[in-house]
Amino acid sequence: MTEITDREDSLPVAVRQFVLHWGDMGGQWGVNRSVAQIHALLYLSDRPLNADEIGEKLGIARSNISNSLKELLTWKLIRRVPVMGDRREHFEAETDLWQMLTRIAQGRKEREVDPAVAALKVCKAEAESDPRISKVARGRIDAMHDFVTTMDAWHQEMITIPPARLMMLIKMGRKVLSFLPLGRTKTPQ
Amino acid sequence: MTEITDREDSLPVAVRQFVLHWGDMGGQWGVNRSVAQIHALLYLSDRPLNADEIGEKLGIARSNISNSLKELLTWKLIRRVPVMGDRREHFEAETDLWQMLTRIAQGRKEREVDPAVAALKVCKAEAESDPRISKVARGRIDAMHDFVTTMDAWHQEMITIPPARLMMLIKMGRKVLSFLPLGRTKTPQ
DNA sequence: CGGCTAGTTCTGTAAGGAGAGAAATTACTA
DNA sequence: TAGTAATTTCTCTCCTTACAGAACTAGCCG
Structure with a gap:
């Protein structure tokens, strides 16, 4: 059996918190909890994970993981990543x-x-x-x-x-206004 | 009984369509259907409406209307409007x-x-x-x-x-960029 | 060409939310 | 102060969705 070498049975507290919060934040908007949790986990992971590892760390069913991964793929928030010498599919998150x-x-x-x-x-x-x-x-x-x-x-x-x-524009915020040729200064309407 | 003078039993097609679409668009994001429908109806109305009228036009229960109006009020998307000689509460939508x-x-x-x-x-x-x-x-x-x-x-x-x-900024779109003192012109990663 | 392992689809169940109708409350009128 | 109209709150039901577990399918090894 393919034991993961640096496997952690329980997640670090900060990671667990993040996953949990991200999870129900997802719930609050359109995405369901499992999907958001998986996404959070992958976002924080320093290497691609496979379905088993995800299921183990989050304690959710394989079927659920399969469907959630599919959804995340359609959103293009994660991508498949082949791993040498392992025929299982691995996934990593978009980190940008x-x-x-x-x-x-x-x-x-x-x-x-x-x-x-x-x-x-x-x-x-x-x-x-x-x-x-x-x-x-x-x-x-x-x-x-x-x-x-x-x-x-x-x-x-x-x-x-x-x-x-x-990003520059955003960081400038309302300063952009000062560079524009404004027709009038008083707030109209 | 206080008959509404210019009461229409069924809504004009375009209005009904709008209400319906707005309704399930609401459903697709956080708001439930009734709330969104009521909001749509009020948005298109040329005068404040009371709970009865709303219920009649949309065919939903008074209790539901009561709760939905309350929710719309907390969002500040509608406001109470007193109407002369009618003790029922009337509501109108923010149209801006x-x-x-x-x-x-x-x-x-x-x-x-x-x-x-x-x-x-x-x-x-x-x-x-x-x-x-x-x-x-x-x-x-x-x-x-x-x-x-x-x-x-x-x-x-x-x-x-x-x-x-x-709004001006938005209408300008990416033209805003041309007014800014850009450090570099080539797209930096 | 059997036996595994990874992955997907199917099915049943449980939880949550929307909304109807009844009951209760509040406000107004005579 | 009784009576009635308007509104809110409560409760029950239905419907949707999330999710687990089982069954199924596909690729890979000996």
Whole structure:
């Protein structure tokens, strides 16, 4: 049997805490606990892990791990890593936090906002031809549509900016304002 | 009995569609369907509505409406509006989309990221004093902590910028980059 | 070509959440 | 102060989802 040499039966406290918190933070947004925990564990691991090790360290069923790993792969938050002389599959996490954020944002956008935008377009079209609908409602649907479209376009542009530069922008915070040619200084509307 | 004069028994198609979509879009993120539907209905309404009207138009139970309205109030996405000669409470939605976005963002941040940041601080402290934890894991926890803290600070700064100006920034998109004094032009990793 | 081992899919169960309807409370009116 | 309208809270049910364990499939060794 292939004993892992530097195997730890119980995780260091800080790691366990991290995994636990990450786990139920995941629960609070769309991802289920197991998926988030596995992700956390891999994120902190200094080497790729296989399904058995994960199951052992987290105490969750193989079936569950299999499905969770599959989900993490579709989010591109982890990747398969072949290990010499071991036919089992190993996995490691994306450790670049910016990548991680954009992957998550991308995934959520695809699942949540894109369909919403599409639906909104339909509503907008519908509203234009419907005589029963009030002017107000029509206006609100339009406003929402424009807003969402603008934000969507913005997001699309932002993720094309190289991370380091974007990070610079973020670190600058509101100082960016001081470099812009502002038409007016008093806060309009 | 207080008949509503301009009462519509069934909603215009576009409105119904909007409500339906908004409803299950809500379901896809943290908010439950009823809450999101009520919000959508109020957003499109040209006048404040009371609980009865809402129940009638959406076909959901009064108890449910009561709870949902309470939740929407805590999110500050709707407000109570007194109506002359009617002792029932009426509600109207925030229609400024920027307000709406910031309120939602604020709420989610409070519930989801603030606790996570707090937990992360604890983990970081723990990791520093734990001899069992690997250098790698400690580094990753630190990296995560710094990243989250930076983003948090950025968010905090952004919401203090007047909406109109922020909107301008967003409409500019990546053009903002051209106004900045960049140290280097080639994309740094 | 049997026996293993890794991995996946299937199935049953248990927990959580949403929401309906009843009961209780509060506020207003006569 | 009784009576009624409006709203909230409580409780019960249904539905969804997470997850464990079992059964199944596929690759690899002798």
